[in-house]
Amino acid sequence: MKIVIINGPNLNLLGKREPDIYGSLTFETYFDQLKEKYPKIELEYFQSNIEGEIIDKLHEAGFSFDGILLNAAAYTHTSVGIGDAIKSIQTPVVEVHISNVYQREEFRHQSFISPNASGIIVGFGLKGYELALLSFLKD
Numbered sequence: 001m002k003i004v005i006i007n008g009p010n011l012n013l014l015g016k017r018e019p020d021i022y023g024s025l026t027f028e029t030y031f032d033q034l035k036e037k038y039p040k041i042e043l044e045y046f047q048s049n050i051e052g053e054i055i056d057k058l059h060e061a062g063f064s065f066d067g068i069l070l071n072a073a074a075y076t077h078t079s080v081g082i083g084d085a086i087k088s089i090q091t092p093v094v095e096v097h098i099s100n101v102y103q104r105e106e107f108r109h110q111s112f113i114s115p116n117a118s119g120i121i122v123g124f125g126l127k128g129y130e131l132a133l134l135s136f137l138k139d
């Protein structure tokens with residue numbers, strides 16, 4: 001089983017960025033823990049602050065991976081291009097947000113990802129990535 005986690009802009013600063021909202025763990029540390037916990041899953045991690053690179057990664061993984069966990073961060077609320085990319089690929093995409101975007105500013109309530117995602121996990125902190133991962137495992 002091949003799964004890729006794709007993180008969007010500013011998520012490279014997890015651990016330092018607004019820790020009251022996003023926690024104090026770096027994503028690299030969390031990702032290492034996840035790989036250790038699920039050694040049988042081929043887990044890949046990709047982060048970019050550039051919209052086109054996220055689209056390129058969706059195209060690359062979207063015909064060969066079993067699942068994509070996507071936190072498009074701020075692009076969630078603005079990117080028609082990322083929404084269209086999800087529509088264009090075969091691999092199911094689970095949308096993940098660390099914070100509960102529905103408790104936050106109104107502009108965060110709009111998502112170009114949600115209508116095209118196979119599921120959505122919102123507001124459970126970094127654990128949301130694990131919950132999304134579990135959705136791809138057979139019972």
Ligand code: DQA
Nearest residue numbers: 071073074097098099101108
């Ligand atoms: C986020 C929520 C977005 O609104 C924000 O722009 C982010 C992170 C989250 O994981 O909670 O950068 O996607």
